[in-house]
Amino acid sequence: MLPVGLTIAGSDSSAGAGIQADLKTFAALGVYGTSAITAVTAQNTVGVDAFEAIPPSMVAAQIRSVAQDLPVAAVKTGMLVNAAIIEAVAETVLDCKLAHLVVDTVMIAKSGHRLLLPEAMAALKTKLLPLAFLITPNIPEAEALVDFSIRDQDAMREAARRLTQMGTSHVLVKGGHLEGRSATDILYDGKDFYVLDAERVQTTSTHGTGCTLSAAITAYLAHGEDLVSACEKGKAYLTQALKKATPLGHGHGPVNHFWNVNF
Numbered sequence: 001m002l003p004v005g006l007t008i009a010g011s012d013s014s015a016g017a018g019i020q021a022d023l024k025t026f027a028a029l030g031v032y033g034t035s036a037i038t039a040v041t042a043q044n045t046v047g048v049d050a051f052e053a054i055p056p057s058m059v060a061a062q063i064r065s066v067a068q069d070l071p072v073a074a075v076k077t078g079m080l081v082n083a084a085i086i087e088a089v090a091e092t093v094l095d096c097k098l099a100h101l102v103v104d105t106v107m108i109a110k111s112g113h114r115l116l117l118p119e120a121m122a123a124l125k126t127k128l129l130p131l132a133f134l135i136t137p138n139i140p141e142a143e144a145l146v147d148f149s150i151r152d153q154d155a156m157r158e159a160a161r162r163l164t165q166m167g168t169s170h171v172l173v174k175g176g177h178l179e180g181r182s183a184t185d186i187l188y189d190g191k192d193f194y195v196l197d198a199e200r201v202q203t204t205s206t207h208g209t210g211c212t213l214s215a216a217i218t219a220y221l222a223h224g225e226d227l228v229s230a231c232e233k234g235k236a237y238l239t240q241a242l243k244k245a246t247p248l249g250h251g252h253g254p255v256n257h258f259w260n261v262n263f
Contacts, residue, residue: 003222004070005031006098007215008063008089009078009106010039010051010115016254017208018078024257025215029237031222034070036062038089039081039115045207045249048115053081056088063089067096073222074100076214079115083123090127100221103132103168104214105141121145130167134227136214137163139177152178153186153195160188172196172217172231174210183239187231194228198239205245205253212255213238 005026012018019035026033038059041051066072075098080086093101105124107116116124125145129135139150142159145166150159153175160171175184180200187194216234225233241255248254 002030002032003073003219003224004034005215005218005222006034006036006063006066006072006075007078007218008036008038008059008075008080009104009211010041010081011037012208013040013042014044014207014249014254016045016252017211021208021211021254021257022076022078022215022218025212025237026219028258028261029216029219029223031073031219032070034066034072036066036089038085039079041079044251045253046251051081051115053085056084059085060088060092063092063098064096067092067098072096072098073224074102074218076102076104076218077128078104078211078214079106080120080124080128081115082117083120086120086123087127090123090131093131100133100218101131102214102218102221103128103135104210105135105137105145106210107141107144125166129163132168133221134170134172134217134231135163135168136172136174136210136217138174138210142173150178153184156186157188157193160186160193164188164190170227174213176200176209185231185235187228189227194231196231196235198235201239201242203242203245204251205242205247205255207252207254209238209242209255212241212257
């Protein structure tokens with residue numbers, strides 16, 4: 001049976017990140033993708049020109065429509081914009097008993113444009129993180145959540161510990177912002193740490209990497225993979241998507257979501 005995945009995120013008009021990246025990733029990994037759009041953005045590889053948030057009631061309605069009809073095996077969130085949308089998503093995910101919630105803690109776009117309003121941080125911490133099966137912050141996002149500087153893997157581990165204390169079951173702290181020949185992530189399950197290494201790919205095609213990784217992990221969870229395997233396979237998928245990307249646009253181009261598909 002074809003597993004069903006749900007992405008709750010913003011629409012990227014250049015299709016490198018957000019809903020579009022998530023659905024491409026789901027399709028490439030054999031998952032039927034569904035969506036609940038939280039915002040419509042006008043953006044390209046250079047930056048975000050504008051965005052409009054979707055009313056929270058409409059975000060919730062989209063989630064319910066999907067959940068009432070389709071057997072959603074795993075869910076991910078991306079751009080959530082504001083506290084009202086976060087609260088609506090949390091309430092609806094809980095009401096619909098949606099499992100395997102992966103929260104990609106999207107705060108700032110690759111271009112530097114803020115995608116989560118500062119006043120929404122408290123709602124993210126208290127309403128959504130306690131429902132998450134896994135959260136996937138990068139270094140700046142983890143720093144904002146735990147309020148201390150992260151400069152090495154020991155600090156990544158401490159950040160992961162503190163994030164589980166906020167209620168989330170598992171944490172993947174992504175280390176791509178740290179210097180080094182490899183891109184090293186730290187996965188924590190509340191008891192043990194797992195070090196996930198991959199070569200650092202030198203490319204300008206990095207738009208939507210966070211969305212793509214969290215979507216890939218969600219897809220593997222939908223297929224029934226355990227957490228460690230889902231994260232390892234998701235990271236391997238993203239590494240190849242970076243390696244095989246074709247430069248597009250004048251800024252940070254998209255990764256190649258369909259590197260594993262023969263057309």
